[in-house]
Amino acid sequence: QLQLQESGPGLVKPSETLSLTCTVSGDSVSSSRHYWGWVRQPPGKGLQWMANIYNSGKIYYNPSLKSRVTISIDTSQNQFSLKLTSVTATDTAVYYCTRQPWLRSLDHWGHGTLVTVSS
């Protein structure tokens, strides 16, 4: 059974870098069918897609975040990661990792992890 589990600090200071990792079990991040990505949701607000990565190295970023976000994949650990630089309070959100077959629906989601940006 596929499981995605987010991990990382729950509190990040303003101007610092937010780093999260998604550990995948029940599938391989090397899969030829799937993209892996991140979606966030500020408290009380809607979903915002952040980035996707494919094992071949193909990467897509949300243009509104592109200058601050980096997504990477670690096939040896069966994980993928997100870094968001220069965070502010507006980056406070629940961050979800996702699986996306062939750039279509997001068919599996992690439980989400709340990251608060505060000094």
Place this chain on the structure above:
Amino acid sequence: SYVLTQPPSVSVAPGQTATITCGGDNIGVRSVHWYQQRPGQAPVLVVYDDSDRPSGISERFSGSNSGNTATLTISRVEAGDEADYYCQVWDGSSEHVIFAGGTRLTVL
């Protein structure tokens, strides 16, 4: 970039049919996906590729897509269907995932 529009809220009595729309320019040529998000939980895919249901999703959930509007229909609504619903597409021209703002379904 491409914009999707949903009504902020929809209310329906138990046992009735709920209809949630997702508007977009010529959305009928795109594949639309729908997610249910109950309070405090992660989103769950309930309809993909306009009208297909993932394994384990009730047949009460159905979808359609034509012209400028995609629609999620929930028949015989139950209290447990109360949630936020989001439509989503992949925009090939801008190469990113697009979500609409979401619709809160209230079961009266």
